[in-house]
Amino acid sequence: MPGTIITTTSGKGGVGKTTTVVNVATALALLGKRVIAVDADIGLRNLDLVLGLENRVIYDLVDVVEGRCRLQQALVRDTRLDTLFMLAAAQTRDKADVTPEQMLGLAANLRQIADYILIDSPAGIEHGFQNAVMIADRTLIVTTPDVSALRDADKVIYLLERDYKARPGLILNRYNSQLSRSGEMRSIDDVMDILAIDLIGVVPEDSMIVLTTDRGTPAVYDKRVMARQAYLNIAQRITGNNVPLMDFRPPTWRTRLARIFGR
Amino acid sequence: MRSASTWCARPRNAFEAVVNLGYSAALEGAEQQDHVEAVVAESNIGGQRFFIFRGNLRSGQVLRKTESIIVIGDVNPGAQVVSAGDILVWGRLRGMAHAGAEGNLNAIVCAMSLEPTQLRVASYIAASAEQARPTREPSKSAEIAFIQDNVLTVRPWNEAKRGFRSVFLG
Numbered sequence: 001m002p003g004t005i006i007t008t009t010s011g012k013g014g015v016g017k018t019t020t021v022v023n024v025a026t027a028l029a030l031l032g033k034r035v036i037a038v039d040a041d042i043g044l045r046n047l048d049l050v051l052g053l054e055n056r057v058i059y060d061l062v063d064v065v066e067g068r069c070r071l072q073q074a075l076v077r078d079t080r081l082d083t084l085f086m087l088a089a090a091q092t093r094d095k096a097d098v099t100p101e102q103m104l105g106l107a108a109n110l111r112q113i114a115d116y117i118l119i120d121s122p123a124g125i126e127h128g129f130q131n132a133v134m135i136a137d138r139t140l141i142v143t144t145p146d147v148s149a150l151r152d153a154d155k156v157i158y159l160l161e162r163d164y165k166a167r168p169g170l171i172l173n174r175y176n177s178q179l180s181r182s183g184e185m186r187s188i189d190d191v192m193d194i195l196a197i198d199l200i201g202v203v204p205e206d207s208m209i210v211l212t213t214d215r216g217t218p219a220v221y222d223k224r225v226m227a228r229q230a231y232l233n234i235a236q237r238i239t240g241n242n243v244p245l246m247d248f249r250p251p252t253w254r255t256r257l258a259r260i261f262g263r
Numbered sequence: 264m265r266s267a268s269t270w271c272a273r274p275r276n277a278f279e280a281v282v283n284l285g286y287s288a289a290l291e292g293a294e295q296q297d298h299v300e301a302v303v304a305e306s307n308i309g310g311q312r313f314f315i316f317r318g319n320l321r322s323g324q325v326l327r328k329t330e331s332i333i334v335i336g337d338v339n340p341g342a343q344v345v346s347a348g349d350i351l352v353w354g355r356l357r358g359m360a361h362a363g364a365e366g367n368l369n370a371i372v373c374a375m376s377l378e379p380t381q382l383r384v385a386s387y388i389a390a391s392a393e394q395a396r397p398t399r400e401p402s403k404s405a406e407i408a409f410i411q412d413n414v415l416t417v418r419p420w421n422e423a424k425r426g427f428r429s430v431f432l433g
Contacts, residue, residue: 151322151341158321193355194339196319 002111003034006118006238007136008171011152013123015144016173016203019213021120022050023227026218027235029084033115036075039089040132041122042098048088051078052216062090065102071109080221085114095128107135116238125159133160139168140200145175145186150194157197169200171234176205177248188245201234202245203227313348320344320358329365340380346370352377355401359383362408372408376401377417382408387415 008021018039025037039047042062048054059074064087071087078084087110090097110117121132133139139160143153153170160166172191179185188202206227212219219225220232229246236243251259314330322341326332331348334356342358344350347365349372356374361383363370368385378401382389387410404419 147340154322154339154341158324161321194337194357196337 003114004116004137005107005111005135006116006138006140007040007121007132008118008140008142009121009129009133009156010123010142010149011125011156012143012149015142015149017123017142018046018050018120019209019219020140020142020171020173020203020231021047021118022213023218023220023231024234024238025084025116025118026078026081026220027231028116028118028238029078029081030220030232031235031239032083033239034083034085034113036085036087036110036114036117038087038110038117038119040119040128042089042093042095042128043091044122045089045091047120048076048086049216050213051086051218053078053086053088054216057088060088060090061106062093062097065098065106071106071113095122095126095131098131100131100134103131103135125156129156133164133166136164136166139164139166140171141168141195141197142171142173143191143195144173145180145191150186150191154195157195167198169198170195171200172202174205175202175248178250199245200237201230202248203230203234204246204248314346319354322358338374338379349373368410370409373405373420375405377406377408378402382415382417384408384410384415389415389417 008017008024010017021037025035029035037047037051038061039045040061041047045060048057053076056076059069061074063069064071064074074087075085076088078086107117119132119136122128141153141156143149157168160168170192172188175188176185180187188199192199204226206219206225208222208225209219209227212222212225220228222228233243233246312330313333314328315333315335316326317335319336320326320334320338320342322339325343325345326334327343327345329347332344332346332350334344334350334352334354337354338344338352338356338358338360340357343361344352344358345361345364347363347367347370349370350360350362352360352374354374355376356372356379358379359381360372360379362372363385364383366385370384372379372382372384378391380391389408402419404421406417406419407423408415408417410416
């Protein structure tokens with residue numbers, strides 16, 4: 001069965017596309033799926049850093065599409081999981097160096113060898129974005145609850161619906177349940193009211209995330225990171241298991257006690 | 264925009280507002296006209312045509328028509344609806360709406376929840392005075408915006424029903 005290509009995009013930069021790709025890819029691989037994470041941000045290579053695989057990259061995406069190496073040679077195997085691979089972007093080239101035809105050819109080959117191919121789209125809605133979403137079987141929109149990220153996400157959803165007849169899923173990132181409870185910030189419902197697409201997951205705001213991305217160890221390995229469970233849940237939902245949303249209410253004395261006694 | 268001094272009003276009843284927007288054209292073509300007593304031959308505000316859009320208008324989308332526009336869905340922040348006639352939104356209007364864009368001072372904008380970033384009727388422009396709260400609930404009541412005594416005025420539809428008729432009759 002050919003694999004599924006899932007492109008993660010957002011419009012706005014800095015909302016957590018790369019972090020999402022790395023953690024969801026790792027979580028899917030933990031479920032035993034064969035996963036390839038592809039960095040489509042040609043010229044601004046990041047995914048290898050966040051996966052902690054920078055020093056293993058020999059060939060990149062542009063080498064593959066220009067025929068300087070075979071796809072299998074360019075795939076970097078993850079150091080922790082046997083079923084997780086990464087295809088790095090070229091740092092020295094430009095988005096315009098990859099044509100849509102080349103992306104389609106690459107996509108066909110990727111589908112042959114993996115269950116899930118997660119593509120990290122560049123920010124923006126230009127050439128690089130078009131290349132990344134054109135080949136997608138499914139698209140995931142990453143947004144934070146703030147007004148500018150939402151505005152850009154809304155525009156990207158419009159473009160996806162118009163040009164690709166896609167039905168994107170939503171990952172609400174950096175969700176601060178405390179601020180939304182006090183009414184200072186949009187709640188999940190407020191965000192869904194504007195974007196009106198399928199909700200795939202909500203990742204809580206977590207200051208520990210920055211450490212995991214900086215050190216190249218995905219958050220799903222770190223039990224101290226609250227967001228970990230959110231990524232594991234997203235992976236479950238992608239594979240078709242309907243798991244409930246995380247509970248964002250503050251712990252009561254009852255749940256605190258239960259936690260102390262390990263139940 | 265919603266300060267007390269600008270509250271004002273209009274139409275006769277909800278049915279008439281619908282007829283004004285040209286729904287009569289649909290009724291006219293319907294067969295078995297015998298049961299339909301309220302049919303009028305043409306729009307009572309000058310043979311205006313209308314355009315219906317079904318679905319949400321998202322950020323960056325622009326709907327620009329010489330006809331009156333009916334949106335069945337939401338108009339999100341960042342989207343624009345521009346019409347030479349009236350604009351009716353069956354949903355939340357949070358983007359920019361410009362009715363009477365070719366100078367018709369009798370044009371109106373109405374929405375189930377009227378909370379636009381900017382509202383224009385002919386050459387009148389109104390912007391929300393306060394920064395929209397991120398978590399604002401939809402309005403309790405549908406509202407209507409029109410020009411009254413040289414002021415772009417917004418009123419809840421059930422208050423606008425009483426007493427003010429001239430705007431809606433052009």
